[in-house]
Amino acid sequence: MRKQIKFRKQRDLGAIITDTFSFYRNHAKSFFTVFLKHVGPLILLTTAVSAYVQRSAGSLMTFDDASSQSDVDFFSSTFGKALTELSALSFLSVIASFVTYAALITCVLYCVKSVLDDGEIIEANVVKNMRSRFFSFMGALLLVTVVSLVGSLFLLIPGIYLFVTLSLIFAIMVFKNQPMIEAFNSCFSLIKSNWWITFLTLIIIGLLVSFISGVFQLPMIVLGLIEGFTSASQSGSLSLDYMGSWLYITFYVVATIASYVLMTISVISSTLIYFNLDEFHNSTGQLEEIEKIGEENL
Numbered sequence: 001m002r003k004q005i006k007f008r009k010q011r012d013l014g015a016i017i018t019d020t021f022s023f024y025r026n027h028a029k030s031f032f033t034v035f036l037k038h039v040g041p042l043i044l045l046t047t048a049v050s051a052y053v054q055r056s057a058g059s060l061m062t063f064d065d066a067s068s069q070s071d072v073d074f075f076s077s078t079f080g081k082a083l084t085e086l087s088a089l090s091f092l093s094v095i096a097s098f099v100t101y102a103a104l105i106t107c108v109l110y111c112v113k114s115v116l117d118d119g120e121i122i123e124a125n126v127v128k129n130m131r132s133r134f135f136s137f138m139g140a141l142l143l144v145t146v147v148s149l150v151g152s153l154f155l156l157i158p159g160i161y162l163f164v165t166l167s168l169i170f171a172i173m174v175f176k177n178q179p180m181i182e183a184f185n186s187c188f189s190l191i192k193s194n195w196w197i198t199f200l201t202l203i204i205i206g207l208l209v210s211f212i213s214g215v216f217q218l219p220m221i222v223l224g225l226i227e228g229f230t231s232a233s234q235s236g237s238l239s240l241d242y243m244g245s246w247l248y249i250t251f252y253v254v255a256t257i258a259s260y261v262l263m264t265i266s267v268i269s270s271t272l273i274y275f276n277l278d279e280f281h282n283s284t285g286q287l288e289e290i291e292k293i294g295e296e297n298l
Contacts, residue, residue, distance in 0.1 A: 030121040046096040171274035216258040
């Protein structure tokens with residue numbers, strides 16, 4: 001029996017990373033069973049739509065040769081229709097990704113809560129909470145996205161500040177059981193005096209996840225370099241037609257699925273950041289320990 005993680009305590013950067021992977025070691029089977037069962041289908045659907053968009057974009061590149069023709073009707077019909085279809089599919093891909101991210105965050109956080117409350121991941125509890133809070137999480141994700149984007153319009157810095165601060169909103173909604181607006185306000189009090197260390201922690205974790213994700217993207221990069229070098233040597237110009245090939249799409253699908261799975265690292269790490277800040281301000285873990293000692297002495 002592996003030692004259970006104590007969630008409610010203060011942690012430094014090293015402890016956050018270590019305990020993130022300890023969570024996987026302790027609960028890998030049950031976690032990925034629930035995750036793949038209830039989020040996996042959405043990931044596959046979103047990846048399929050995204051891959052189709054990628055292939056359509058690659059196919060659109062083949063119109064370059066026809067662009068040298070003086071047929072104006074070509075652009076108003078064939079090319080124009082293809083571009084319109086690609087735009088619609090791209091919009092659908094964005095919506096699907098948004099829904100998938102919301103489901104992913106909800107699932108991971110309630111898996112952590114199940115471990116915190118029950119000592120293990122209880123699928124029924126996770127699914128129940130996912131269904132009852134899913135639209136709240138979609139609203140929170142939309143709120144964070146819009147607020148961060150609006151903040152980024154003002155010299156980027158406000159956007160970064162808001163994104164780091166509001167990264168706590170999902171954990172607050174779960175572990176404090178607060179509604180979205182109340183959790184939104186709680187983010188600013190929780191991040192107080194700890195913004196820079198939270199920012200640094202998120203940067204390090206983001207770089208770690210990006211490095212691992214890069215391993216899955218490497219085949220795409222290598223294929224692109226090979227195809228680019230080949231087309232440049234044969235025609236003297238860079239061709240992107242390979243982006244519509246089945247080999248490239250296969251590499252793309254694998255990399256995309258991996259990126260969704262790897263995002264769970266970021267969510268779990270953000271959860272541990274929340275517990276660290278909550279302990280810093282409220283000493284929740286220490287108060288729980290005191291209450292347990294008092295109950296044992298009764």
